[in-house]
Amino acid sequence: MTETLRARFEDGSYPADLGVQIEAADEAESRLVLPFDERNTMFGLVHGGALASLVPIAAHAIAREPARAVAPPLRTVSMHVGYVRAARKAVTVETRAVRRVRELGFFEALIRDADGNAVAHASSTVSEAGSAPADAPPLADLPAGGPAFVAPADEAASGVAGAIRAAMAGSPFLSRRQLRLLGMRREAIEMAMAAAAANLDGGGAMHEGAVLALIDAAGATCPWTAVPPSPGASGATIALSAQLLGALPGDELVARAVVRARDARICWTDVTVAGGASGIVHAFGTVVYRFSEKNGS
Template identity: 95%
Template sequence: MTENTGTRFEDGSYPADLGVKIEAADDAQSRLVLPFDERNTMFGLVHGGALASLVPIAAHAIAREPARAVTPPLRTVSMHVGYVRAARKAVTVETRAVRRVRELGFFEALIRDADGHAVAHASSTVSEAEPGSAPAGSPPLSDPPEGGRGFVAPADEAASGVAGAIRAAMAGSPFLSRRQLRLLGMRRGAIEMAMAPAAANLDGGGAMHEGAVLTLIDAAGATCPWTAVPPSPGASGATIALSAQLLGALPGDELVARAVVRARDARICWTDVTVAGGASGIVHAFGTVVYRFSEKNGS
């Protein structure tokens, strides 16, 4: 692995906002560091969206083989991350290329904290193919069922209380507040959330960064369960797994995530998330978030 200690993203993009540093990278593996900074936290822990963001950032940092002479930008088409421990310190992600087949690269990553404890493990598939102007086969997102009512601002006192708690939690998270997320509406078991095209959410080319999209999926998917199981005093929970599929080139406009609880038991909730352009309605990503409630939470 080629040592390149101290290299940082200096283009004002999403990785730069996180403070990601490339310690080493070549065409086979990479090592990146995410500092423990308040801007990357929620409730004093490194946010799961920041951790998930390291997966594509690290895979893209692995140099292409010179003989391939590939010029299009790298694009993550699929990834999965499993969270095994909360991070209270800086983390390092070590990623290796498992195989390259035609335009596809397959990668494995392990994220550890400063003490060497495993925080998350991940796999991803990256494409080097030139993206089209719009995701193929992704029609505009249709309105949700229930008579066309869609996602509406909660009117009853109980729902309004949950919405207020969700907004307060987002505002109180340095990481999420920097992403400029907005709760658009909710109903029991479903939520709609928007992410603004703020400079800190973009890549070097002005499009939404893949890490920002993963953060939106995580935020919507981890918030949605609380609309189905209102929190009791002292209740908490955490994302234990996130899967995502990105459908092509990302826009530089506002994105909207719709999350729907598909199944749950007393402790675990499975939520599907669809991410589309706020104005166009074109679907750009799908995701599934697996969320685990703490023992204190009521059913």
């Protein structure tokens, strides 16, 4: 493990804000630890966005070792994470390189808690071809079929928005991401993430992990616009998929989430992430969310 690699976890950027510690890394595998710290939690559990963040962080640690040293910035092209258990303790992510072909690296990861229980499993594809901006279209308006986004003003919408804002404010992890609820309607939500220092990489751009956290937050919040929160109601993300489109900006990002399908227990939400000022799309994601048995449908 190089000192340069270790320094990346101490430079004040997003991985450092999470407190990620690197235990081992070479050209074949890496092992990282995320401490159980209040700043990474929501409702006393490690936030799903923090767990998803470990996937690109760990894969990049392998790709950057001397045997595969590259000059251009690495970028995650695609990833998928499945959550199998809530984490109430520190977690370890063990990642291995499955294959490398041309500029692409394929990785798989297993996240376990301090007792050795599986928490999540993931796969990712990383490009070593650099971070040229992708030719992505501006963020389109929501499809027809519902009222426009509201601030919101009516009593029912305000109640849901208030509960969402309270949940976001009550999560140390989301509070550190400086998220804001911009608007909502039934089965749709718009959320912004500030370009705060704790959300950036060492080069001043939004960190991929922070983008994944935004996708998770928007995708897991959106279902509650269809099933308003009630006392004792709960749920959890059971899967997250994401595609990152080239270089990320160093400016505010906006996520727009739309419920695509749901049944009594599971909700499938698509999320699009774009630059707050430019409107250029930088990432797509899908979040699969499961309601607890106490929730109505």
